[in-house]
Amino acid sequence: MRTFEQYYEDLKKMKHNIWIGEEIVGRDDPRIRGGMNIIKETFDHVDEEEYKDLCTATSHLTGKRINRFCHIHHSVDDLLKKQQMTRVLSHRVGGCIQRCMGIDAINALSVITYEVDQALGTDFYKRFEVYLKYFQENDLVASCAQTDTKGDRLKRPHEQEDPDQYLRVIETKEDGIVVRGCKICITNTAYADELVAVPTRFMGPKDNDYAVAFALPSDWDRVKLLVRPAYFRQSKYGLEAPGLRLGDVETMIIFDDVFVPNERVFLNGNADPRQTPYAGFLALMFAHYHRHSYTGCKPAVSEVIASAAALVAEYNGIEKTSHVRDKLSHLIGTAELVNAAGIASAYRAEKAPSGTYIPDEILTNAGRRLAGEEIYNEYKILADLSGGIVAALPFEGSFFAKDVGELAMKYLKRNPRVDPVNIYRCFRGIENMLVADLAGVMQVAGLHGGGSPQMETITMMARYDIEKLKDIAKYLFGIRKKLHRYDRPPVTPRKMLEKFRKVMELKK
Numbered sequence: 001m002r003t004f005e006q007y008y009e010d011l012k013k014m015k016h017n018i019w020i021g022e023e024i025v026g027r028d029d030p031r032i033r034g035g036m037n038i039i040k041e042t043f044d045h046v047d048e049e050e051y052k053d054l055c056t057a058t059s060h061l062t063g064k065r066i067n068r069f070c071h072i073h074h075s076v077d078d079l080l081k082k083q084q085m086t087r088v089l090s091h092r093v094g095g096c097i098q099r100c101m102g103i104d105a106i107n108a109l110s111v112i113t114y115e116v117d118q119a120l121g122t123d124f125y126k127r128f129e130v131y132l133k134y135f136q137e138n139d140l141v142a143s144c145a146q147t148d149t150k151g152d153r154l155k156r157p158h159e160q161e162d163p164d165q166y167l168r169v170i171e172t173k174e175d176g177i178v179v180r181g182c183k184i185c186i187t188n189t190a191y192a193d194e195l196v197a198v199p200t201r202f203m204g205p206k207d208n209d210y211a212v213a214f215a216l217p218s219d220w221d222r223v224k225l226l227v228r229p230a231y232f233r234q235s236k237y238g239l240e241a242p243g244l245r246l247g248d249v250e251t252m253i254i255f256d257d258v259f260v261p262n263e264r265v266f267l268n269g270n271a272d273p274r275q276t277p278y279a280g281f282l283a284l285m286f287a288h289y290h291r292h293s294y295t296g297c298k299p300a301v302s303e304v305i306a307s308a309a310a311l312v313a314e315y316n317g318i319e320k321t322s323h324v325r326d327k328l329s330h331l332i333g334t335a336e337l338v339n340a341a342g343i344a345s346a347y348r349a350e351k352a353p354s355g356t357y358i359p360d361e362i363l364t365n366a367g368r369r370l371a372g373e374e375i376y377n378e379y380k381i382l383a384d385l386s387g388g389i390v391a392a393l394p395f396e397g398s399f400f401a402k403d404v405g406e407l408a409m410k411y412l413k414r415n416p417r418v419d420p421v422n423i424y425r426c427f428r429g430i431e432n433m434l435v436a437d438l439a440g441v442m443q444v445a446g447l448h449g450g451g452s453p454q455m456e457t458i459t460m461m462a463r464y465d466i467e468k469l470k471d472i473a474k475y476l477f478g479i480r481k482k483l484h485r486y487d488r489p490p491v492t493p494r495k496m497l498e499k500f501r502k503v504m505e506l507k508k
């Protein structure tokens, strides 16, 4: 396993293909360091007694101990540990741990490449296993580039006025493919070793060129990263806090006619249209694993908000009042429900033919949707209990300036038992959570990351057997004589795979 320092050294050697505004910068630019400091947590605890059981796993390929972020889930326990690891590491960084996109992408690829090979006699799974071995042995950090720019939302890829609005293969060569397009809103690519590109939606028969999946180093030739870093104002007065060192970088990845060698291509409808139906399957599978990861990180986000809300209530002297307790219980309840959905979905997981475990889709999507719908409510509670000062706090210097510092601290006092410097720290921390540049990014991420709530609704409704559900009412209302035992209504992932296999068989 790598250390953070080795990871950083590797990043520094990468080609300069990052644009911040009009500037082209290297991976050592301080504006992207905050995101790396988050990834650091995924390297730092692998040997610590308290964390190593969660943060490492045994590779099914090599038998070696690896970072869990590079692992393929081979049991219910693997899924539970991934979820719990995501939760406890997210506490340490106050939110998104930023390395889950990689693990979610490799797990999805492990399921789908196997399926394609079984149906079509391709060798994608074999390629994938070679890639996975390299990925695990080098302890790589990956981003997952799924979201296309999508142009007109109501049009399919081939119907767009500009055919490049979805990433597509423009040429299949003997030794690889050439891809053109752009993926947008992609987290962490500026400090990821690799990027994994997967389709964003189902592809129809005319969308063959868009059914493409591959992996590349993130500084690969003609890959252009246009980034939006978000970070905090730093302390000039020694009020160093772990939370101040963190940040995020979102990326628009332009694939400017990029060559991808065959060994890194995992789906290509351009070469063989029979592969096209697997694009949607892969899109859903990545989204599914990612939403399961959300049942780990999002409870942590709710807990971070609850923790700040409880602290500021104490500092404001209102913690014993009933409305505060109500609001805190709402935050805790949301965290626990979302987490419970992920735990239950892991217990209901099924083994795919590839050997990879797939959690239950209804539960994962229900948990993720609740998280997305609640996010602004949760921030509202924190803003409510904090009071307006978090949006009106004078800059740090005013609290330490010779003439006004003492006065500023005096007028910040609330609960007399709390040191005003800690009151300042608390309001500064919540200012960062609610009104800083990064706060806005995190709020929108809480809503749309992993797919907007509507996407979860679509997946749930596609999987839930509503006709069977109606049987309960029909029985109760006397329309139907018998009610069969009704304890597992959803169409499970395994059943989906089997159904899909049958459809592909029929098509042959």
Ligand SMILES: Cc1cc2nc3c(=O)[nH]c(=O)nc-3n(C[C@H](O)[C@H](O)[C@H](O)COP(=O)(O)OP(=O)(O)OC[C@H]3O[C@@H](n4cnc5c(N)ncnc54)[C@H](O)[C@@H]3O)c2cc1C
Pocket: 101, 143, 144, 145, 146, 147, 150, 153, 154, 184, 185, 186, 187, 188, 250, 441, 442, 444, 445, 448, 449, 450, 451, 452, 454, 455
């Ligand atoms: C901070 C952040 C980090 C992210 N990180 C990643 C990442 O690492 N990797 C990645 O791949 N993606 C990432 N995303 C992207 C995220 O998955 C998308 O933002 C999300 O899926 C929504 O897609 P969109 O932004 O294109 O919005 P849209 O799909 O345009 O949604 C806007 C609105 O239009 C509606 N809509 C869209 N299409 C239709 C339709 N056909 N019919 C009716 N209504 C429709 C939606 O329901 C929504 O209300 C990230 C997003 C954010 C904000």
